[in-house]
Amino acid sequence: MPRPPASHMPIADALRARIKASEWQVGDKLPSRAHLAAEYDVNPMTIQRAVERLIIEGLLEGRAGSGTYVRTPRERLRMVRSRHRERRGGSPFRADMAEQGRRGTWESHSQARVPAPDGIAVRLGIAPGDPTVRTDYEFLADGMPVQLSTSWEPMAITDGTPIVLPEMGPLAGMGVVERMRSIGVVIDTAVEVPRPGRATQEEANLLGISVGDLLTHIERTYYDTDGRSVETADITVPDVRWEIAYEIGIEQPEQD
Incomplete structure (x- = not known):
């Protein structure tokens, strides 16, 4: 049976911390959902929800047919x-x-x-x-x-x-x-x-x-x-x- 999605918030927190630590710079492409799912040992849907959370926060942006990238921080x-x-x-x-x-x-x-x-x-x-x-x-x-x-x-x-x-x-x-x-x-x-x-x-x-x-x-x-x-x-x-x-x-x- 496929594993049900886990809570995405701990994954979002972990990815956010890696971005803020400059592991990925502005303009860098994130690893694929499959890669991150294997790294965190979770269902790919959990990774998807975590990434969507960071897109909403303005840390990431999705590019159609290309992937997900670290975006320039918004001026507030x-x-x-x-x-x-x-x-x-x-x-x-x-x-x-x-x-x-x-x-x-x-x-x-x-x-x-x-x-x-x-x-x-x-x-x-x-x-x-x-x-x-x-x-x-x-x-x-x-x-x-x-x-x-x-x-x-x-x-x-x-x-x-x-x-x-x-x-x-x-x-x-x-x-x-x-x-x-x-x-x-x-x-x-x-x-x-x-x-x-x-x-x-x-x-x-x-x-x-x-x-x-x-x-x-x-x-x-x-x-x-x-x-x-x-x-x-x-x-x-x-x-x-x-x-x-x-x-x-x-x-x-x-x-x-």
Whole structure:
């Protein structure tokens, strides 16, 4: 009877250690699955799963018809989420990228009068099916994908104003806070809920990463001074390229 596959994690750990010890250099081809299976005395499927684990981590890459190779380590940068990012005027994303010496741009597509899905309606404090403007974004730094976002705004707030479509009109590209301020809606609070995830095929294609790569999903909602939800968004950031840091201001006691 064939031997059932063993746990692949110890094998992945062993291969990872050999790569980090420079036994195999960037660009080197790994031995075949059969060779590694014989070396570790395991089923070839166990080797396959271990290799797939290291591909997801970005240590290896598979080349069709050729084999598996040690890849160049991915650069991982820091993305700072801060209340100050909304105080600089213009696009917070463009300002974030400029601080890193990168050119921030984005592609977007808006649809008006989209019925609010149940979950989005709860986040916006409106009834399911109420009309919203949905905008899908792909954010780029120096032309390379950085993050994805899908935004919903209640049309009850913006309908009939010059800012009803976020990326059209006089304040196109200026960010939610600046746009809402132009029609007298003052945003003073943002709530963000980060959650881990794995890249789907669609997300991997858009972000230029591998299926199964770690992601950070951020559920963000903006509130005005009356506590009303004025926009909510689902933001997707590839963890293999960006770590997220939250800057939290500390209020100082008033001086007597």
